[in-house]
Structures are given as structure tokens and as C-alpha cells.
Amino acid sequence: MKKKIKLTVNDELHELEVENRRTLLEVIREDLHLLGTKKICDMGECGSCTVLMDGVAVNSCLVLAVEAEGKKIETIEGVAQGGKLHPIQEEFVAKGGVQCGYCSPGMIMTAKAFLEKNPNPNEEEAKTAIAGNFCRCTGYVRIVEAILSAADRMRE
Amino acid sequence: MRDLDFVGKNVPRVDAEVKVTGDAIFSADVTFPNMLLGRLVRSPLPHAKILNIDTSVAERVTGVKAIITGEETPFVFGVSHMDQTPLQTEKVRYVGDPVAAVAAVDSDALLEAMELIKVDYEPLPAVFDPEEAMKEGAPIIHEGIERNIAANPRYDLGDVDKAFKEADHVFEDRLETQRVAHVCPEPHNCVAVWDHDGKLTFYYCSQMPSVTRVQLAKALGMPESKIRVITNHVGGGFGSRATSKFPMDFAAIVLARKTGRPVKIEYARDEEFIFSTFRHKFIMTVKTGIKNDGTITGRHITNICDNGAYCDYGPVVTNVGGAMQGTLYRFMNYRYDGYTVYTNLPYGGAMRGIGNPQVHYAGETQLNMIAERLGMDPLEIRIKNAVRTGDETATGAILKSCGLVECLEEVAKEIGWKEKRAHPVPNRGLGIACGVHFTGIRLSPGIDADFAGATLIVNDDGSVNLATSCVDIGSGSSTALTQIAAEVLGIEVEKINTIFGDTETCPMGWGSRASRNTAIGGMAIQKAAEDARNQILEAAGEKLEVHPDDLDIRNSTVFVKAAPSKCLSVSDVVRFNRYRKDGQAVMAKSHWDAPSQLADPVTGRGNFSMAFSYGAKAIEVKVDPGTGQIQILDVVASQDLGKAINPLGAMGQIEGGVHMGLGFAMSEDMVLDDEGRMKNNYLLDYRMLTSLDMPPVSTILVETNDPVGPFGAKGVGEMATIGTADAFVSAVQKATGLFLTDLPVTPEKVLLALKKKESKS
Numbered sequence: 062m063k064k065k066i067k068l069t070v071n072d073e074l075h076e077l078e079v080e081n082r083r084t085l086l087e088v089i090r091e092d093l094h095l096l097g098t099k100k101i102c103d104m105g106e107c108g109s110c111t112v113l114m115d116g117v118a119v120n121s122c123l124v125l126a127v128e129a130e131g132k133k134i135e136t137i138e139g140v141a142q143g144g145k146l147h148p149i150q151e152e153f154v155a156k157g158g159v160q161c162g163y164c165s166p167g168m169i170m171t172a173k174a175f176l177e178k179n180p181n182p183n184e185e186e187a188k189t190a191i192a193g194n195f196c197r198c199t200g201y202v203r204i205v206e207a208i209l210s211a212a213d214r215m216r217e
Numbered sequence: 218m219r220d221l222d223f224v225g226k227n228v229p230r231v232d233a234e235v236k237v238t239g240d241a242i243f244s245a246d247v248t249f250p251n252m253l254l255g256r257l258v259r260s261p262l263p264h265a266k267i268l269n270i271d272t273s274v275a276e277r278v279t280g281v282k283a284i285i286t287g288e289e290t291p292f293v294f295g296v297s298h299m300d301q302t303p304l305q306t307e308k309v310r311y312v313g314d315p316v317a318a319v320a321a322v323d324s325d326a327l328l329e330a331m332e333l334i335k336v337d338y339e340p341l342p343a344v345f346d347p348e349e350a351m352k353e354g355a356p357i358i359h360e361g362i363e364r365n366i367a368a369n370p371r372y373d374l375g376d377v378d379k380a381f382k383e384a385d386h387v388f389e390d391r392l393e394t395q396r397v398a399h400v401c402p403e404p405h406n407c408v409a410v411w412d413h414d415g416k417l418t419f420y421y422c423s424q425m426p427s428v429t430r431v432q433l434a435k436a437l438g439m440p441e442s443k444i445r446v447i448t449n450h451v452g453g454g455f456g457s458r459a460t461s462k463f464p465m466d467f468a469a470i471v472l473a474r475k476t477g478r479p480v481k482i483e484y485a486r487d488e489e490f491i492f493s494t495f496r497h498k499f500i501m502t503v504k505t506g507i508k509n510d511g512t513i514t515g516r517h518i519t520n521i522c523d524n525g526a527y528c529d530y531g532p533v534v535t536n537v538g539g540a541m542q543g544t545l546y547r548f549m550n551y552r553y554d555g556y557t558v559y560t561n562l563p564y565g566g567a568m569r570g571i572g573n574p575q576v577h578y579a580g581e582t583q584l585n586m587i588a589e590r591l592g593m594d595p596l597e598i599r600i601k602n603a604v605r606t607g608d609e610t611a612t613g614a615i616l617k618s619c620g621l622v623e624c625l626e627e628v629a630k631e632i633g634w635k636e637k638r639a640h641p642v643p644n645r646g647l648g649i650a651c652g653v654h655f656t657g658i659r660l661s662p663g664i665d666a667d668f669a670g671a672t673l674i675v676n677d678d679g680s681v682n683l684a685t686s687c688v689d690i691g692s693g694s695s696t697a698l699t700q701i702a703a704e705v706l707g708i709e710v711e712k713i714n715t716i717f718g719d720t721e722t723c724p725m726g727w728g729s730r731a732s733r734n735t736a737i738g739g740m741a742i743q744k745a746a747e748d749a750r751n752q753i754l755e756a757a758g759e760k761l762e763v764h765p766d767d768l769d770i771r772n773s774t775v776f777v778k779a780a781p782s783k784c785l786s787v788s789d790v791v792r793f794n795r796y797r798k799d800g801q802a803v804m805a806k807s808h809w810d811a812p813s814q815l816a817d818p819v820t821g822r823g824n825f826s827m828a829f830s831y832g833a834k835a836i837e838v839k840v841d842p843g844t845g846q847i848q849i850l851d852v853v854a855s856q857d858l859g860k861a862i863n864p865l866g867a868m869g870q871i872e873g874g875v876h877m878g879l880g881f882a883m884s885e886d887m888v889l890d891d892e893g894r895m896k897n898n899y900l901l902d903y904r905m906l907t908s909l910d911m912p913p914v915s916t917i918l919v920e921t922n923d924p925v926g927p928f929g930a931k932g933v934g935e936m937a938t939i940g941t942a943d944a945f946v947s948a949v950q951k952a953t954g955l956f957l958t959d960l961p962v963t964p965e966k967v968l969l970a971l972k973k974k975e976s977k978s
Contacts, residue, residue, distance in 0.1 A: 096246040097239015099452075101402050102486040106900040109402065137239035146237065154233040157865045160873065161691025162236030163402035163452030169237060188908040195900060197400050197453050198691050200876030201908040203869055 066130040071139030079126045086110045086121035097137040097166045108194030111167040112136045118174035137166035149211040158207035160198035168194050172208045180216055223703040224928045227865040228710055230696045241450045244422035245406045249479040253282055255472050256327050258317040258334050260309035263561040263892045264343035275333035280326030283475045286317045290467050292436040298528040303467035310358055310526035311561050312893045318468035320480050347523040347558035358559040368532030368557040372539050372821035374611045375550030380515025384506030388587050392579040393959040396887035397496040399568055403452020405493045406483035407466055409473035418445045424458040424690055425728025430720045432462055448718030454690035456567035457493045459730040460529055490898035494566025497534055498523040501579040511598045515550030522557045525564030531557045536660055538576025543612035545653050546602040551611040562893040570935045581650040581943035586956055595649050596629050613822035618921040620857030621831040625651055627917045628835040628853040644840050646951030650943030651833040655826035656932035657733035657811045668810040669741040670724025673749050675803035679773050679788035681713040686726020687738035688717045692934050693866035694734035700862055701739045701927050705746035707770030732932025739927035741809040748805035756794040757785055828923045828931040832856035834944040840952040845968030849912035859923035859931035868916045871937045875914050878941020880905045883961050
């Protein structure tokens with residue numbers, strides 16, 4: 062069964078016809094061809110497919126595309142503005158928060174939603190924010206450092 | 218030597234920007250119009266004869282485009298033993314052995330067809346324990362392999378029996394390690410595309426695409442020129458992608474040929490856990506002779522590797538752990554008996570350290586137990602026995618650089634070893650361990666080569682195209698390699714475009730395994746860059762009418778050393794050189810084979826690697842005796858990496874290595890049921906440390922400037938994880954008084970052991 066939906070992705074309005082049972086992740090990757098959003102587990106256990114839905118970080122593999130009707134979606138492709146990296150992205154680069162890079166988009170989206178809610182976090186809060194995001198390369202050390210450093214810069 | 222501009226600097230990763238913006242394309246992102254999805258149909262039984270496979274009903278499912286069975290994949294493959302075929306025709310050897318493959322337009326059709334494929338099996342007696350499998354009369358898994366022993370790697374060096382007689386104490390302990398998964402973020406996947414010319418393009422997340430091409434060509438009976446392997450960004454490898462071929466690869470290739478459409482096969486996460494190989498379970502007995510003054514006289518290690526149903530890297534994994542345990546301390550009497558034993562279980566492969574983390578765990582943990590039994594300081598024992606620069610070890614390794622003692626002293630100082638041991642706090646414990654891993658390897662039996670390749674072109678505008686055989690699987694190797702090229706050329710990092718992972722544009726090399734990219738890949742690049750640099754200097758000398766020896770290059774400017782204002786840009790030199798009669802391009806190539814030797818096939822002795830990286834870990838824990846919960850208070854990790862080409866990247870590798878090592882130590886475990894079905898093949902059930910579980914890590918980089926490697930560099934990635942579990946278990950021992958020998962050491966195990974101890978006393 063298909064349904065027509067309208068959703069805004071990275072400030073662009075899309076009108077799509079989607080099967081009811083398809084996930085937002087599938088529609089983002091397969092219909093909108095935004096491949097930055099990654100799939101590690103496809104069951105809400107890794108955070109790699111995190112996008113912002115009306116500003117809230119969600120696992121897009123756990124959201125049906127039809128639930129995103131009328132919503133504002135932001136994916137990793139929408140984070141850098143006018144060719145300039147967001148401070149979170151810049152700090153991930155500078156602090157060594159990226160290794161293989163497969164978790165990075167989800168990690169950055171989670172961090173973005175978190176810092177918008179809590180602009181002055183301590184280390185424990187930053188660690189808690191990304192506790193649902195899986196990374197196999199870094200041991201999380203430099204990711205946490207990058208988030209804290211981005212917070213400092215964003216407050217300036 | 219002049220100051221370095223790029224080497225030794227925290228240059229940001231060359232691929233970081235594309236990775237933080239989502240622009241980086243991984244193999245899993247590769248898609249084609251008209252592409253079909255494929256999947257393997259797997260055996261539900263651990264050991265059974267295949268009587269019949271009926272695909273007729275499944276073929277009628279709408280959307281199904283092809284179904285293949287083993288008759289259409291008559292290819293034999295393997296890493297050390299050619300013991301595998303993609304789809305089984307005669308019998309299955311473990312739960313999950315593939316018997317058929319389907320290609321369909323979408324996953325619904327795929328799943329429906331898979332359920333309708335009817336396979337009749339006749340169950341055979343199976344064996345799930347390697348010690349049982351080695352007994353006479355056990356079920357035979359591969360015809361002709363007696364007692365299921367696929368390989369028996371041995372080292373027999375010096376006189377171990379005499380060493381035990383000369384010792385004041387001889388201890389023998391049995392220790393076990395568990396199966397541990399790589400858990401690559403990017404699941405294993407491939408896309409096979411055939412064109413009308415009979416050419417196959419294979420998109421594949423490989424650690425070694427050029428080896429993949431050779432192996433595919435051999436198995437498929439095709440010329441290498443008709444196969445192109447392309448590897449994009451890779452979402453983690455950790456050894457699992459050094460296995461260059463899986464049944465899925467052949468299935469995708471044959472399905473694509475049969476349908477005339479691109480076919481993609483990608484593991485779901487639950488498949489990824491089981492079918493991408495994993496770290497083997499080892500059962501080890503360690504016997505050590507030691508004198509009253511702490512001198513180790515000799516060691517004998519017996520290791521039974523639970524291989525699973527196929528070899529993959531199993532025999533190499535069994536071998537490497539043995540080699541490295543004879544390369545850490547000064548004792549010259551060493552015997553190692555490895556047994557790679559087939560069982561009716563999923564099969565393991567190479568994983569970060571390739572057998573070394575397991576055997577090191579046994580050797581180092583037993584040494585800590587011995588120290589405790591004899592009332593010695595485990596730090597002092599290690600320093601007393603540690604190998605040093607200039608040593609030739611029992612295994613025949615020649616140590617041109619060795620910072621083991623410094624690594625031990627540094628971690629001890631940083632964690633407060635002496636003070637904390639002098640003033641013990643109840644329920645707290647401090648543990649230490651050290652280790653060694655190679656930088657590239659030659660191990661008998663094998664090909665007598667350990668090389669990397671590079672090609673380098675300087676463009677008109679002074680920018681550089683650099684092609685390497687080394688795939689960056691996330692380790693940061695492309696950045697380190699770019700820094701090496703930049704330093705030699707005098708051209709800035711941002712002007713160098715380093716590419717990898719295409720067999721038609723990149724040179725051949727052994728790829729990304731054995732901690733070899735920075736050092737061996739780096740030497741290939743250094744040689745190519747030196748050649749290109751000389752070409753630039755020659756041409757500039759001609760133009761400036763000075764001798765090339767009087768010139769230098771820095772910041773893309775060629776200048777006269779004695780009169781720097783007399784200069785040309787690299788761009789000007791390249792253009793001058795090219796656009797004239799009988800002109801020349803600035804182009805260079807290099808193939809660098811590491812100066813190591815194949816080991817003696819009988820004794821195992823030989824200088825099997827170009828360099829050896831040493832390291833140490835010290836860990837402090839606090840144990841709650843009421844719950845068995847273990848809190849890690851501090852981790853200090855030191856590593857002798859020769860020279861840190863990129864300190865930030867090296868520290869990131871070590872932190873990640875510690876994270877993986879702690880998982881191995883305390884929580885990660887592939888739990889199998891009685892017939893080898895994995896029970897916890899999901900991320901929430903397979904317990905890895907999360908950001909909240911990860912303790913603080915201090916890293917110490919020890920630079921010993923190896924005389925062989927580029928700018929003194931040695932390998933980093935694998936040593937980073939080795940020793941973590943060993944130090945952790947020792948810390949738990951000090952905190953609880955328990956000698957726990959089998960990994961992982963979980964709160965449950967600690968609590969049960971504490972209760973048992975209590976009831977005895």
C-alpha cells in the first residue's frame with residue numbers, strides 16, 4: 062500500500078509516494094539518494110542513521126517514512142552551510158574524531174541535536190549523549206573531545 | 218637533518234572532510250540502475266549430506282531473476298588451504314554453510330524465494346569441541362584430514378627440556394580465549410558488474426584489492442585484465458577484509474553474469490557477526506621455567522585453535538601467536554606446538570593481531586601469575602627479561618630498534634606503579650603487560666615477498682597524483698603516506714591527491730594487513746618521491762644553471778640553498794621540463810620489498826619482519842566484591858612505533874586498540890548454542906564498551922627511530938590492542954586474589970569465583 066507524503070529534507074520540499082512499511086532511512090538513501098546517512102544495524106541499536114526530525118535526533122531506521130509527513134528533516138548533507146563546515150564538523154576533523162568515518166554522520170547529527178539543547182555540557186553529559194552511537198575505531202575518546210570543543214566554539 | 222615540515226605533525230586526516238559531510242562513498246553506497254539484490258541460502262544443520270536441492274518453486278516467485286547452486290560455482294578457494302567452495306554440493310560443514318544463492322529485484326522477492334528453496338539433508342555426526350575433534354574416531358569434517366588437524370605450526374628453538382631442568386621453578390597453566398567479532402561498522406558487501414566485453418568490475422570493501430583480483434582471476438579462470446576491483450572508503454576492516462574472498466563474492470559474480478544485471482550482496486548485521494570471520498578461540502597451555510632471580514629459562518606453549526569448518530587464515534593465525542611469543546623476552550629456549558583444528562562451527566579469520574592477542578594473553582597472564590606466586594614484581598620480571606635493541610631473539614628476529622624497556626618504564630611511571638603497589642588499597646588492583654607485533658610479515662610457508670607499490674605524477678600546477686597499494690580502512694594510512702610524500706617532495710599535503718583501491722590505476726601490493734601500511738607502504742612512497750624529487754631538481758638545475766645538489770625544495774619552491782632568492786616554483790619546473798623538445802614528465806614509481814626473510818620451515822627461525830613494534834599497558838581497576846562489577850580507573854598505553862608520522866592519528870589508533878582490547882578482556886563474547894548458532898549476533902547483545910563504559914586512556918608514544926622504516930616509522934594498528942586484556946586480568950587478580958584464566962573476565966565470573974573462594978575458607 063502506497064501513500065503520498067510531503068516532507069522537507071535539508072530545506073528542500075519533496076513530494077513522494079512511498080510504501081507504508083518503508084522506513085525513513087530507506088527513503089532517504091534509496092529515493093532521495095542522500096547516501097551520507099549510514100546503516101549499520103537497521104534496528105535502532107547503533108545510531109548511525111541518526112537524522113533530525115523537527116530538530117529531534119531520531120534513528121531513521123525506526124521511523125516510517127509516512128510518519129515524517131509534514132516534518133522537517135535534517136541529514137548530514139544539510140549540516141555544512143554555504144560550503145562551510147559546521148563547528149562540530151570542524152572539531153571532528155581537527156581533534157581526530159574521525160577514523161573509518163562510517164559512524165561519523167550519525168555521531169555528528171546526535172551531537173548537533175544535543176548541543177542545541179545543552180550548549181554547555183560536561184564530559185559525562187557528552188558521553189551520555191552519544192551512548193547510543195556505536196563506533197568501533199576510536200574508543201570514543203576524541204569524539205567526546207571534539208563535541209566538547211565544538212560546544213566551546215558554538216558558545217562564543 | 219633539517220626540521221621536518223609534515224612528518225611528525227598532527228596533520229588533519231586527508232579524508233576527514235568528506236567523512237564529516239557525508240560525501241564519502243563507501244562500497245555499501247555503490248548502486249546501479251537495474252541492480253539486483255542477492256543473498257545466500259544457508260544450511261540449518263552443522264554437518265549433513267546434501268541429498269537434493271529443489272529451486273523450482275522459488276524460481277516462480279515474481280521478481281526473482283536467478284537462483285544458483287554449487288554446480289554453477291565450481292570454484293575452489295582459500296587463504297592458506299584451498300578447502301572452500303562458494304556453494305556446497307556434497308555436504309555442509311557448519312550451520313550457515315551456503316548451498317544456494319538468489320538474485321531478485323527487491324528484498325521481499327528475495328526472502329520469499331529463499332523460504333521456498335527446498336533442500337533435503339541427511340544429518341552426519343558432528344563435532345563442536347576442538348579437543349574432541351583431535352581424538353581418533355572423531356567425525357571427519359574434510360576428507361583426508363586426519364584427526365581434523367588442518368595445520369600444525371611449530372617452533373622448536375634451543376633446548377626447552379634442558380631449560381626447565383635449569384630453572385628453579387617450572388609452572389604450567391591452561392588459559393582460554395573466546396571468539397570475538399570484528400564488528401566492522403560497514404557490513405561486508407560487494408557489487409558485481411559485467412559488461413558485454415566479458416569484463417567484470419567488482420566493487421568490494423577489501424583491505425587488499427590487488428590481491429583480490431589475483432585470487433578471483435585464479436578461481437574464476439579469467440585473465441587479470443578482465444577483472445577490475447574497486448575499493449572505495451572502507452568502514453573498518455580489522456583483518457576481516459584481509460580475507461579477500463567469501464562465498465558471497467562468487468555468488469554475486471555468477472548471479473550478475475547469469476542475469477546480465479549488476480548484483481549486490483550485503484550482509485545484514487546478524488549475518489555480519491557470524492559470516493565475516495572473527496577472532497578464533499584458543500585453548501593454550503603455557504609451561505615456563507624461571508630462576509629465583511626472575512630470569513626466564515625457557516617456555517613451551519601448546520595452542521589448540523578452534524578453526525571452525527574452513528581454514529581461511531586459521532593456520533596463519535595459529536602460527537603468528539607462536540612467532541610473537543618468542544620475540545618478547547630474552548630466553549632462547551622456546552617450543553610452540555600449534556594445532557589448527559576443524560570443527561563443525563563457523564570459521565574464524567584474521568583479526569587485529571592475527572593470533573597474537575590470544576597467545577600474548579596466555580603468556581603475559583601466566584607471567585603475572587608466576588610473579589604473584591613467587592612474590593616478585595611483574596614490572597621487574599619484565600624489565601629483567603625484556604629484549605633490547607641489537608638482540609637476535611629466539612625466533613631469529615633481529616631487533617634494529619626496540620623500545621620495550623622504555624615502554625614498560627613509562628607506563629609504570631604514569632600510572633604510579635611503585636607508590637600504588639607499596640600502598641595497596643582493598644579491592645583495587647594494578648596490572649601490567651607488554652607485547653610485540655610485527656610490521657609486515659613473511660612466514661613459512663608463504664610467498665617470499667612483503668611489498669607495497671606507489672606511482673607518483675607531478676602535474677603542471679605542481680599538484681601531485683599519488684597512487685598507493687595501501688587501502689585506508691580507517692587507520693589514517695592515507696594521511697601518513699601523504700605526509701611522507703609531502704616531506705620528501707617539499708610539496709604541501711593539500712596539493713597531494715592520494716588514491717587507493719582501484720586495480721587499474723593503483724600498483725600491486727599486499728594491501729592493508731599486518732600493520733604494514735605506514736612503514737612498507739611508506740617506504741614505497743618515499744622511494745617514488747625521492748625519484749620524483751631528483752627529477753625536479755635535475756630539471757630545475759638545468760633551468761637555473763646550477764648543480765642539482767645545490768638545490769632544495771620547500772613549500773613547492775625549488776631554490777638554491779646558498780641563495781634562496783634564486784628560485785622556481787615546482788609548477789614552473791614541471792612545465793619547463795614537459796613543454797620543450799625531447800621534454801620529460803615528472804613521474805616515478807616504486808615497488809618496495811621489505812628486507813625480511815622467510816623462516817626456516819623446520820625450526821621456524823628467521824628474521825620474518827622488517828621491524829618490530831613493542832608496547833606496554835598498565836591498568837588500574839576497582840572491584841566491588843558484592844557484585845563482581847569491575848570499574849576501570851585508569852589505562853596507560855605506551856607504544857614504540859619508531860616514529861609517529863602523525864601523532865594524533867597514532868594516538869587515535871592506540872585508544873581504539875585499547876577499546877577493542879578491553880572488550881576482549883571483559884565483555885565481548887560470541888555465544889554459540891550446542892550446534893554453533895550464534896545467540897547474541899546483535900549489537901545490543903554482543904557487549905562492546907560504549908562511550909559511557911570507556912575509561913580514560915593515557916597514551917605514550919615512544920620513538921626509537923627504526924633504521925629501516927620511512928623516517929624511522931614502524932607499525933601501529935595491531936600492537937595497539939595487544940596486552941590490554943593481559944593487564945586487565947592481572948589488575949583484577951590483584952584486586953580480588955583470584956587467578957582467572959579464561960576470557961572474558963565478566964562480573965559474573967568474578968562473583969562466582971569470589972563466592973567459591975569464600976565457601977572454601
